[in-house]
Structure formats: structure tokens, C-alpha cells
Amino acid sequence: MNLKLKNIKSETLSSSNVHEIILEVNHLKKSFRDQEVLKDISFKLFEGENLVILGKSGSGKSVLVKCIVGLLKSDSGAISIFGKKSSSLNAKEFNELRQKIGFLFQSGALYDSMTVKENLEFPLRRMIKKLTENEISDKVNEVLENVGLKDALYKMPAQLSGGMQKRISLARTIAVDPIIMLYDEPTTGLDPITSDEISTLINEIQKKYKTSSIIITHDIKCALKTANRIIMLKDGEVYYEANVADFVHSDDSFIKSFFN
Amino acid sequence: MIKKDSISKTEILSTSCKSEKININSTLIRTFLLDIAYVTLFLTKVLKTMFSSNFEFKEFLRQCYKIGYKSLPLISVTGLILGLVLTIQSRPILIDFGAVSLLPSMVATSVIREMGPMITALICAGKIGSGMGAELGSMKVSEQIDAMEVSSTNPINFLVVTRVVAATLMIPLLVFYADAFSMLGSWLGSNIKGDISFVLFSSQAFSHITFLDFLPAIIKSFFFGSVIGLVGCYKGYNAGRGTASVGVAANSAVVVSSLLVIIVDLIAVQITDLIVL
Numbered sequence: 001m002n003l004k005l006k007n008i009k010s011e012t013l014s015s016s017n018v019h020e021i022i023l024e025v026n027h028l029k030k031s032f033r034d035q036e037v038l039k040d041i042s043f044k045l046f047e048g049e050n051l052v053i054l055g056k057s058g059s060g061k062s063v064l065v066k067c068i069v070g071l072l073k074s075d076s077g078a079i080s081i082f083g084k085k086s087s088s089l090n091a092k093e094f095n096e097l098r099q100k101i102g103f104l105f106q107s108g109a110l111y112d113s114m115t116v117k118e119n120l121e122f123p124l125r126r127m128i129k130k131l132t133e134n135e136i137s138d139k140v141n142e143v144l145e146n147v148g149l150k151d152a153l154y155k156m157p158a159q160l161s162g163g164m165q166k167r168i169s170l171a172r173t174i175a176v177d178p179i180i181m182l183y184d185e186p187t188t189g190l191d192p193i194t195s196d197e198i199s200t201l202i203n204e205i206q207k208k209y210k211t212s213s214i215i216i217t218h219d220i221k222c223a224l225k226t227a228n229r230i231i232m233l234k235d236g237e238v239y240y241e242a243n244v245a246d247f248v249h250s251d252d253s254f255i256k257s258f259f260n
Numbered sequence: 261m262i263k264k265d266s267i268s269k270t271e272i273l274s275t276s277c278k279s280e281k282i283n284i285n286s287t288l289i290r291t292f293l294l295d296i297a298y299v300t301l302f303l304t305k306v307l308k309t310m311f312s313s314n315f316e317f318k319e320f321l322r323q324c325y326k327i328g329y330k331s332l333p334l335i336s337v338t339g340l341i342l343g344l345v346l347t348i349q350s351r352p353i354l355i356d357f358g359a360v361s362l363l364p365s366m367v368a369t370s371v372i373r374e375m376g377p378m379i380t381a382l383i384c385a386g387k388i389g390s391g392m393g394a395e396l397g398s399m400k401v402s403e404q405i406d407a408m409e410v411s412s413t414n415p416i417n418f419l420v421v422t423r424v425v426a427a428t429l430m431i432p433l434l435v436f437y438a439d440a441f442s443m444l445g446s447w448l449g450s451n452i453k454g455d456i457s458f459v460l461f462s463s464q465a466f467s468h469i470t471f472l473d474f475l476p477a478i479i480k481s482f483f484f485g486s487v488i489g490l491v492g493c494y495k496g497y498n499a500g501r502g503t504a505s506v507g508v509a510a511n512s513a514v515v516v517s518s519l520l521v522i523i524v525d526l527i528a529v530q531i532t533d534l535i536v537l
Contacts (some may be wrong), residue, residue, distance in 0.1 A: 066406075069410055071406050071409060071410070095412040098410060098412055099412060101410075103407075103410045105403045105406065105407055106403070107402050107403050108402075109403040109404050109406065109407035110404075111399075111404055111407070111408075112398070112399070112402075112404070113395075122411060122413075123411040126411050126412055126413050127411060127412050
């Protein structure tokens with residue numbers, strides 16, 4: 001079933017100066033009642049790389065990323081983050097680990113009842129408890145500037161467009177200086193121009209904050225713009241794994257269908 | 261031969277109907293038992309979180325403001341009309357019996373013991389229960405609850421505990437407020453066809469009221485509040501994934517909490533009867 005599963009670490013190392021394994025998924029399985037969504041998924045995320053996980057809707061991409069961040073519990077298999085098996089950590093240890101992981105939700109998931117400022121302050125106050133009011137304020141302004149929305153500080157999420165909500169959500173995610181970024185369909189529901197802006201922003205964030213990222217998407221333009229390496233999921237399995245150049249020149253009909 | 265066939269068909273039909281009925285019944289029982297299990301689990305989780313996590317005081321105050329202060333206009337109007345209607349309806353009968361002087365105390369007793377807490381709880385089940393169901397349901401659908409969890413925040417502690425505690429504490433206060441407005445409405449009703457000063461009306465109204473009239477009403481109001489808060493949060497927190505499930509959560513929060521308020525009231529009245537009378 002797996003078309004091309006090769007160790008491309010050396011290629012990626014030479015191309016983008018990545019070093020060690022930051023996150024490793026081994027034989028991950030997840031079912032919902034009788035429906036097997038993830039069937040034995042294994043892959044690695046290296047330091048400093050952007051790993052794009054591509055796949056059709058329903059291929060298990062979002063389930064995979066939710067298992068990584070602990071929102072869903074896998075049936076079997078192991079997820080190691082910074083060398084620690086997440087299943088062996090207690091709730092407190094896992095929360096500490098979560099502080100190093102940023103998660104951009106498909107819907108943005110901004111808190112409706114809070115202003116943009118309060119949305120950005122929320123993770124800062126809860127995840128980094130030693131910050132002073134001035135430090136929080138400075139951080140909020142800094143991340144807002146990074147996503148180009150400094151004027152939106154006192155707006156409510158409902159007053160923002162879809163693209164602006166995604167940017168604010170991204171700002172909220174990077175506010176706590178994560179080491180790993182997980183993007184769940186970052187360009188879904190956005191027009192091509194805004195999608196391109198978000199893809200650019202993902203690259204800028206990687207450069208500025210030195211993050212390692214997993215980008216879940218079915219948007220091929222976003223994938224090609226952001227990826228160092230691509231994993232293709234099909235029916236809950238890793239169907240193809242390659243760097244961007246190999247992926248683009250693949251003769252496989254399923255992969256080609258993504259370009260049409 | 262034909263008769264035999266028809267008999268066997270009837271037998272088969274009746275057997276299949278019976279098995280279908282058994283299936284439906286077993287499914288209903290299974291769903292009901294599962295619901296009870298889920299509610300118990302949720303309640304355990306809420307209680308465990310309540311006593312083990314740091315209390316979110318700021319969010320609690322926000323909920324108190326939403327549940328208490330924002331409900332004041334509705335409760336004022338409802339209480340006022342309740343007292344007014346009760347007085348206008350009772351006055352002719354009491355005149356017939358020559359007991360019109362008992363009108364203020366009769367209204368006060370019925371409002372303080374039963375009508376005030378009950379009407380306030382039902383109004384709150386509609387306003388607050390549906391609000392909680394819809395708010396938490398939409399937060400679930402739009403992944404806001406997941407986002408909270410990812411931010412190392414326990415959503416049960418932040419969203420559920422604060423709402424349940426706020427509802428438990430605010431409903432009794434709203435009941436007092438509704439009682440006061442009902443008495444005001446009753447005084448206005450008494451003055452439509454009669455003439456009685458507010459001081460005289462008040463002294464007549466409270467002449468027969470004792471602390472034992474207030475106490476059961478206060479106690480059951482706390483239970484009404486916690487039931488409304490718990491059901492609203494449970495329905496919202498466990499809403500399905502689609503947008504339609506937000507409506508379902510809000511609707512079932514109102515229906516179930518209203519029903520439970522009536523059941524709690526029935527139990528409270530029985531217990532009060534046994535203890536007080």
C-alpha cells in the first residue's frame with residue numbers, strides 16, 4: 001500500500017540544516033467505534049523543519065494532530081515529544097510539555113466572549129505565570145505586530161474577517177514561544193490571496209521563532225510553499241513520504257490528482 | 261393449506277412486531293441508562309474539579325454578572341406581574357368570603373413559599389439554561405473548548421464550575437428579588453380597586469410570615485440554581501459536532517432543567533411537609 005517510504009533525513013538535513021528528532025510518532029492507531037481512522041502511522045519531525053501532512057478530507061489528518069497534542073487518546077502506538085513518551089507523563093507533566101507546542105485550530109477557535117487582547121493574554125497568563133502586566137502587554141503588542149494586526153487589539157472576534165481571525169489565532173499560538181507548531185488546515189475557508197498570506201506568515205514564524213512545524217492541509221499551494229518535507233496520508237495510512245522536489249515530480253496518479 | 265400459510269404469516273408478523281418492540285424498549289432503556297451514567301460521570305468530574313483546582317474567581321464574577329445582574333429586568337417584570345395577577349384573581353373570592361384583609365398575607369405566603377422560587381427558577385431555566393447550553397455548545401463546535409485545553413486550562417474548571425457555582429448562588433438572590441417585586445405588584449393590584457397604604461399592606465402581608473416560610477424556599481432555590489447550572493453546562497459541554505447540535509443542546513437544556521426544577525420542587529415540598537408541619 002505504501003508507495004514510497006524512504007529515509008529522507010539525510011536529504012532534508014543537507015537542505016535545511018535540521019538536526020535532531022523533536023517529535024516521533026510510532027505505529028499510531030485510532031478508531032472511532034468500528035471506523036478505523038488511523039492505521040499504523042509512523043513518522044518523525046526533525047528540528048527546524050516544516051513537515052506538511054497532506055491528504056484528502058477524512059484521511060485522518062486532524063485526528064492525527066489532535067492525538068499529538070493530547071486532545072484525543074490514541075488506541076495504540078506511541079508519541080514521543082522531545083524524547084519523552086506522552087503516554088508516560090502525568091497530567092501536570094503533559095501540561096508542561098504542551099507549553100512548548102502551539103496549535104492553530106482549523107476554525108481559529110478564538111474565544112467569542114473575549115476581545116483580541118484578552119484572547120492573546122489568555123495563554124500567557126495561564127501558561128507562563130511569572131509574567132508581569134507590562135511583559136504581558138509587550139508580548140501581546142509584539143505578536144500582534146508580527147501578524148500585521150496591531151489595530152485589532154480591542155476588537156471582538158466577530159468583528160474580524162476569517163483571515164484576520166486566523167492571524168489573531170496564530171498570534172495567540174506564538175505568544176507563548178512554542179518550539180513545535182501544529183497547524184490544522186491553516187488555509188481552509190480562506191480566499192487564495194489570504195491563503196497565500198497565511199502560508200507566508202507560517203514561513204516567517206518558522207524563521208523568526210525557530211519552530212519545527214507540522215502543517216496539516218489539503219491545500220497543495222500552501223503545502224508547496226511551506227513544506228521542507230511532505231507526508232501523504234491515504235485511508236489512515238502513510239501513503240507517500242518525500243521532500244518537496246520528489247513529491248512534485250512523482251508519477252503516482254493519486255498524488256498527481258492533488259495538482260489538478 | 262392457504263389457512264395454514266396465513267396463520268404462519270400472522271405468527272411471523274406478530275413475532276417480528278414483538279421483537280421490534282423489545283428492541284425499541286431495550287434501546288430506550290440503554291440510552292436512558294447511558295444518559296444517567298454520563299451525567300453521573302460529568303457530575304463527579306465537576307465536583308472533583310471544584311475541590312481540587314484553583315477557583316477561577318474572575319470568571320465566576322463574570323458569570324454572576326451575567327446570570328444575576330442581566331436577569332434583573334426579566335425577573336422584575338415577571339415578579340411584578342405575578343403579584344399583580346395573583347391579587348386581581350384572588351380579591352373577588354376573598355371579598356365573597358369577607359376575608360379581603362387576608363389578601364396581602366395570602367399573596368405573601370404563596371409568593372414566598374412557592375410561586376416566587378418556582379417562577380424564578382422556570383424563567384432562569386429558560387434564560388440561563390438555554391444560554392449556557394448554546395454558549396458551551398457553540399464553544400465545543402468551534403473548538404474553543406479544545407483551545408482552552410491546549411492552553412493548559414481545565415475547561416471543566418473554567419467553564420463549568422464557575423457557571424454552576426454562579427447559578428447556585430445567584431438564583432436564591434433572584435428569588436428574593438422576584439418576591440419583593442411580586443409584593444410590589446400585589447400592592448399595586450390591591451390599589452386598583454381598593455385603597456391601602458404600602459406600610460399597612462406590608463404589615464398585613466408579613467404578619468403571618470415566619471422564618472419557616474423563608475427557609476425551605478431558600479434551600480430549594482439553591483438546588484434549583486445548581487440543577488439549572490449543571491444541566492445547562494452538561495448539555496452544552498456534550499453537544500455534538502455540527503451547528504444543529506447547538507440548538508439541540510440549548511433546547512434540551514431548557515426542557516430537562518425545567519422538568520428537574522419541578523421534580524426538585526415536588527421533593528422539597530414533601531420534605532418540608534414532613535419536617536415543618
